[in-house]
Amino acid sequence: MSQRIPSPTPREDLHVLVIDNQGLVHEVITSALHQIGIKHVRSAFNAFHAIRMCEERQFDFVLLAFNVSHDKDGFHLFEELKHLNHISDTTTVIFLSAETSPELVNCIVELQPDDFWVKPLQRNKIETRFEHLLQIRYKLHKMLYCMQTSDYSTAMYYAERQLKDMSLVEYHPRIKRLIGDCLLQLRDYETAENYFRELQQCMDHAWVHIGLTKALLRQDELEEAQLLVDDLLKRHDTRFPTYDLLAQYFIEKEQFDVAYEQMKEASRLAPRNIERNKRLWDLARLNHDKTGQLAAVQNMAKYAKNSIHDSPQLVLNVIRSTIDLATSLGGAEGEKFIKRAESELEELRVQKGIQGQLDSQIDVIKARVLCLKDDKRAAETLMKAQTVSTDGLSLEDSLDKMKAFHELGMREHCVKILDKLRMQIEGDTFTSQVVNEYLNQESIERSEIQFTTKELKYMATVNYKENRLLPAFNNLRQAFTLSPKDKQIALSLLKVVAQIHLADDLTDDQVECAQRAAKVLMQSTLSPTQASKRDQYIKRIGIEVDDSDVSDLVGVVAAKA
Numbered sequence: 001m002s003q004r005i006p007s008p009t010p011r012e013d014l015h016v017l018v019i020d021n022q023g024l025v026h027e028v029i030t031s032a033l034h035q036i037g038i039k040h041v042r043s044a045f046n047a048f049h050a051i052r053m054c055e056e057r058q059f060d061f062v063l064l065a066f067n068v069s070h071d072k073d074g075f076h077l078f079e080e081l082k083h084l085n086h087i088s089d090t091t092t093v094i095f096l097s098a099e100t101s102p103e104l105v106n107c108i109v110e111l112q113p114d115d116f117w118v119k120p121l122q123r124n125k126i127e128t129r130f131e132h133l134l135q136i137r138y139k140l141h142k143m144l145y146c147m148q149t150s151d152y153s154t155a156m157y158y159a160e161r162q163l164k165d166m167s168l169v170e171y172h173p174r175i176k177r178l179i180g181d182c183l184l185q186l187r188d189y190e191t192a193e194n195y196f197r198e199l200q201q202c203m204d205h206a207w208v209h210i211g212l213t214k215a216l217l218r219q220d221e222l223e224e225a226q227l228l229v230d231d232l233l234k235r236h237d238t239r240f241p242t243y244d245l246l247a248q249y250f251i252e253k254e255q256f257d258v259a260y261e262q263m264k265e266a267s268r269l270a271p272r273n274i275e276r277n278k279r280l281w282d283l284a285r286l287n288h289d290k291t292g293q294l295a296a297v298q299n300m301a302k303y304a305k306n307s308i309h310d311s312p313q314l315v316l317n318v319i320r321s322t323i324d325l326a327t328s329l330g331g332a333e334g335e336k337f338i339k340r341a342e343s344e345l346e347e348l349r350v351q352k353g354i355q356g357q358l359d360s361q362i363d364v365i366k367a368r369v370l371c372l373k374d375d376k377r378a379a380e381t382l383m384k385a386q387t388v389s390t391d392g393l394s395l396e397d398s399l400d401k402m403k404a405f406h407e408l409g410m411r412e413h414c415v416k417i418l419d420k421l422r423m424q425i426e427g428d429t430f431t432s433q434v435v436n437e438y439l440n441q442e443s444i445e446r447s448e449i450q451f452t453t454k455e456l457k458y459m460a461t462v463n464y465k466e467n468r469l470l471p472a473f474n475n476l477r478q479a480f481t482l483s484p485k486d487k488q489i490a491l492s493l494l495k496v497v498a499q500i501h502l503a504d505d506l507t508d509d510q511v512e513c514a515q516r517a518a519k520v521l522m523q524s525t526l527s528p529t530q531a532s533k534r535d536q537y538i539k540r541i542g543i544e545v546d547d548s549d550v551s552d553l554v555g556v557v558a559a560k561a
Contacts, residue, residue, distance in 0.1 A: 005146070005432060006140075007141075008137065008138050008141040009060055009530075011037050011134065012037060012039060013040075014060045014061065014134075015040040015042070015058075015059045015061075015063070016033060016038055016040065016041045016059060016060065016061040016062075016063065017042050017043075017050065017053060017054070017059040017063070018030070018041065018043050018063045018097060019044045019047070019050045019062070019064045019065060019074070019077065020043075020045070020046070020063070020064075021045050021046060021065065021067075022065075022218075023045075025065070025096065025119070026043040026045075028121050028123055028126065029041070029063060029126060030043070032124075032130070033127075033394070035123075035127060036127050036130065036131055038130070040161075042059075047077045047080075048412065051077075051080070051081070051086070052085070054081060054086035055086075058086070059086075060090075060091065060092065061092045061093075061133075062081070062087060062091055062092070062093050062094070063076060063094045063096060063117075064077065064093065064094070064095055064096065064113075065091055065095075065097065066095060066096065067097070067099075074095065074096075074097075075303075076272075076303070076304070078093070078394070079274070089144070089147070089148035090144070090145070090148060092114045092115075092133055092137055093113040093114050094115045094116070094117055094133070095113045095115070095116045095117070096117050096119060096121070097117075097118065097119065098118065098120070107206050114136075115129065115133060116130065123142055132295045136171060136174075138160070139162070139171065140171065140174070142158045143155050143158040143159050143162065143175070143178065145177065146158060147181075147182075150185075152185045152186050153182075154184040155178065155182055155309075156179055156182045157178075159175045159178050159179045159182070160179070160394070163176070173203065173205065174197060175205075175218035177205075177207050177208075177211075178532070179195065180192060180195055180196060180199070180207070180208075180211045181211075183195055183215075184189055184211065184215065184218075185454050187218075187344075189215045189218040189219050190215075190219065192211065192214075192215040193212065193215040193216060193221075194301050195211075195329050196208055196209075196211045196212035197212060197216060199211075200212065202242060206232075206235070206237040207240040209228060209231070209232055210232070210238060210242065210245060212228065213225055213228045213229060213242070213245060214245055215230070217249045226350060229246065239269065240269045242265035243260075243262045243263070243265040243269070244263075244266045245264035246259075246522060247259045247260075247266060250262065251433055251434065252433075254437070256283060256286050256287060256434065258435060259283060260283040260284065260286070260287045260292075262291070263276070263279055263280050264292070267280050267296070271299055271303070272303045274300055274303060274304055277297075277299045277300045277303070278296075278300060279434070280292070280296040280299075281293055281296035281297050281300065281321075282434045282435055282438065283434060285438055286434055286437055286438045286441065286481055287484070288481075288482060288484050288485065289485055290321070290324050290325040290327075290328050290483065291319050291325060291485075293325070294318070294321040294322060294325050297314070297317045297321045298318055298320050298321075300314055300317075301314040301315060301317075301318050312348060312351065312358060313394065313396065315344065315348050316348065316358065316361055316365070317396055318344065319341050319344050319345050320365065320400050321364055322337050322341040322344070322402075323338075323365065323368050323369065323372065325337055325339050325555065326338050326372055326488060327407070327452045327453060327454055328453040328483045328486065329453075329454065329455065330457060334372070334375070334454065338369060338372050338373070341365070341369060342369060345362065345365055345366070345369075347361060348362075358399075360386070361397055361400070362384040363382050363383075363385070363386070364382075364383070364386065364397075364400050364404050365400065366379075367380075367382040367383050367404045368378040368400070368403065368407060370382070370406050371408065372454075376408060379404070379408060380408055383404055383405070383408060386401055386404070388405075388413050388416040388417050388420070390420045390421060391422075395421065395424075395435070398417055398420070399417075399419055399442075401417060402414050402417040402418060402421075402442070405417070405558050407452060409450065411446065411447060414446045415443060415446065415447060418439055418442055418443045418446065419443070422436065422439045422440070422443070425439065445481060445482065448478075449478045449481065451478070452482075453479050453482045453483045453489075454475065455481055456475045456476070456479035456482070457475075457476075457488075457492075458490065459471075459475045459480065460472045460475035460476045460492065463475060464492075464496060467509065469496055469500050471497055472496050472515075473493070473496050473497065473500060476489060476492055476496060477493070477509075477513050480493055480513065480516070480517065484516070484520065485520060487521060487524050487526065487530070489517075490516075490517035490518075490520045490524075491517070491521060491530060491533060491534060491537075493513060493514065493517040494514055494518060494521070494533075494534065494538065494541070495518050495533070495537055497510050497511075497513065497514040497537070497541055498516075498536075498537040498540045498541050501540065501541055501542075502540075506541070511543060514541050514543055515544070515545065518534070518537075518538050518543060518545045519545050521534045521551060522534075522545050
């Protein structure tokens, strides 16, 4: 092995940081660690104090309470310490909590700490458990160092040697897992598949089944992967990582509607992860789910409170998503969301420390609200100072400006902004894949569709009453493109297509639209009257409805092929 690996830190030189707001916890842990020869133990009673201590030195062990203080919880403090590089791959992290709810456990497991201790803590158990973690740290040092430096081949070399050492038999499951991770990182999926199959014969750990599923999916072995997925979604210890795995698989296959359903389930099981909520938000937008879009960005704002992710931009994004939803609604429901957006905007405007910083963004939002109130002249006045430049603006700032221009009928401005944004999004990361697809979709729709969902629904109603069925169909088809989960639009679309079919043969476009509308209605909760009308229209049109389930890998991929 050519890589020079530094020696592990001796016990007497180890530095431990305990972060908890309960004095008794500090006393018990400090006393227990001194007993086993750990001399350097420091205490932080809140997040601010912890960050200040980490700025002074790097700690080898960090023991972190979930509810550390009012200013920040342990989840977000952990993320912040990692972001600031105060916690690295060589830091041993232990979470402390008196709570053991499934949601909390999912959140903690997702962070992958080295251990999770349940309060109240007992001194003898602390000593035993810490000693155990210390031995793991020393014995696996070379292997873990190579993993940290992404030298996966060398990490496998050390791992295979350690599997022959029977004094390490207690750690063999962890070592075997690491070998599987290395094979997947090296993209040797066939070898990984065979490796996990062998492990399955003697181990029933969640990571074994997840690893095998990942290797099969990477090779598009869908039928066997489906059997595994069906079982994994029934197990509490594998359900969460399985949804994450499926979401990533379908994103890579550009099946974003299916990926969205998987991401929603993963986020529901562990809702505090800011990055996952951002992905959920991106997928919701791409799938025209304005209600889901608002829910995701509200979660981001809620769980980012007092964390490194907290910013006025998140509040702006909640308001923007509220307006996006209002544009698809009408009547009293639409008015409710307009008033909510105005109220939240006023709260943000008077907030200390942001005066003058967000004036331009706030003007754009105000213009969009005025458009919703049918006061386009006032909206145009506000937008006069706005240009198509995206310099110095976030993606969300630029997108909101684009929407304001579109709602004022200024399509050329929209297209110019979208072209600029597409040039900025490159690569094959999640963000670039999903956001680039969203920008392409927006470019097509903003060029072809001149009106909002609310306006299109009104136009369709007028045309239908005047027996202008083809214009009504075109209005509803465009509205359904913008709001493909809207039950009322779907039902109206079926009704109009059924009427057209009474007098003439249907075009392929009309049949395809009717099938999509019927599928939405089959998957929605309807009143008895709505369900009766749906079935009546489907029978009259004579269409078949695709009923493939999003958890059916084979069916979904075949349907998309």
